[in-house]
Amino acid sequence: MNYSIKDIAKKCGVSTATVSRVINNKGKYSKETEAKVLKVINDLGYKVNSNAQTLRTKISKTIGILVPDINNHFFSDIVQKIEKLLFDLEYSTIICNTDRNQVKENNYLNILESKNVDGLIIISGSSNSFSFEGKQKYIPYICIDREPFEFSNTIFISSNHLKGAEDATRFLINKGVKHPLIVLPKKLSISSESRLEGFKNVLKEYSISFSEETNTLVLSYNNDNSDILQKFFNNNHKVDGIFAVNDNLAIEIIKFLKLFNIRVPDDIQIVGFDNIPASKIISPELTTVSQNTNQISEYAVNKIIDLINGKAKTGTTIIVPTKIIERNSTK
Amino acid sequence: MNYSIKDIAKKCGVSTATVSRVINNKGKYSKETEAKVLKVINDLGYKVNSNAQTLRTKISKTIGILVPDINNHFFSDIVQKIEKLLFDLEYSTIICNTDRNQVKENNYLNILESKNVDGLIIISGSSNSFSFEGKQKYIPYICIDREPFEFSNTIFISSNHLKGAEDATRFLINKGVKHPLIVLPKKLSISSESRLEGFKNVLKEYSISFSEETNTLVLSYNNDNSDILQKFFNNNHKVDGIFAVNDNLAIEIIKFLKLFNIRVPDDIQIVGFDNIPASKIISPELTTVSQNTNQISEYAVNKIIDLINGKAKTGTTIIVPTKIIERNSTK
DNA sequence: TTGTATGCGTTATCAG
């Protein structure tokens, strides 16, 4: 059986109102009653019922996080950091793994709304843009890494993918690369698109011509890409530098090149993106562009809390700088 | 503003009771009223308030998961799988990152209890054994990988660490290893202890003498172990096979051995434990003992649901077999 | 400083 505020009140010979006040530090009671109430609460191991509390106050002290895939290090890293920060602010976090699935995402959105979360943090997702409209009640939300459909309702936080990619490409060229290649996944997220754009920008900057066939290579996840890779490198002997749009791709390529005795970085230099742990394990260790997940997480929680308290306004975008981590896949 | 069942009732010209029945498919209403109610619900975008619902019914259709570190692949893998299974059963999941911190763990336990979760899944944790007692209400819980203090209140699910370690050690010996070494982290979890025990068992089986100094090496996480490693291998030239109690340790050693031109597997063969993604990235690729996270996850959700429905009894233990994944760090 | 009474949104009982 569960104790309620009523039980405490009865045991103390006070009213439920008083108990409630004590619990919530609202003042308006004597030291003695406070002590008495606290003691009974402690003795009985009483705990508030947050459902009742939320029903009454409309405040749940809970933030929902939507994350596409908790197994992906970049995401789990951010989630873990956000969770930690929120915990310190006495918010609890409901982490929802959407599996990159639109239906699941909507489903969770409804659940979170019905649970009365105070705010939402949306990390990337299945579609490039996100809108949280048509709901009954406005719930403040932050978008990380996925552009909101309607900027005016939210705050958008993202790494500077464009500049990160430009830096990476320029880095390669400064290391002597004459024939740069960008490696992309099959379906481009909004951030991958920016990275591609950054790559192109720098080619233009250095008057290097760009063609899809020779400067672009598309790989698919989970599938065996060896045929594609083999065909590509048979036809493009000149490639001497690769910007892989993410570390997983970069690693796949390094493994492939090793197999074919193409030396990294001597024959081909490679830069990745994301700085996942595996980038330090592959040999040669991977030079990569790292996203500042600390800063992203901090902005996300600061802003969501501010929004909840009406201290921030929506319609803004925060761009977080990236950094090149130089390792041994470049000269 | 938020619509309630009352608003729907009024708009439909029926009572709240009827609306509730329709929502919950309880029957006792005509086709026409059903249609009418459903239409209004849809038009208004009404959503139930789960706090009110849970307050009333004591059922939240929510499971809490306590996980030490969501950044650790073994954990995030299990969490992700559990979440998926629960989602299909229309349970939502609250994932709590305890940061291997006892205080945080307790804190979350209280929060989850006050949110009226229907059940708990506890993955490993800060202490070797876990007990969820002294609470007002019994909440069914499952322990994964961490022995419960009191078996009778829970169901314990774990890989067969002992046998996994025995297999690994025997595997090494069968590959010709004469001087096996086990590498351990500083503080041993209950599962690491079992793995050590398994290692010792097999040495005995093959009449290989065991001494802490020559057959054991302790490394610490996050610190630079190169001094320790160097000293050890200077004094122990004979070592020709290593069982690392987990893949991270194994990888660290491989990297070290490479640096000192000790060849893997030619000079020293290595087997890890856990089959983390990085084990396929290191070269040579790591032979390792993989835990069956699919099966662990499935058992966990089946059992917690059964417990909730009173269809399983506590006090049992489920041991899940492991499997050796042979790769190139062994001959 | 304390207590009474009301309502948050739901479900369930009971009467019709």
Next chain:
DNA sequence: CTGATAACGCATACAA
């Protein structure tokens, strides 16, 4: 088939 109403546990306006 339908409706009125009480109760879940809590916080608060108001009265004392």
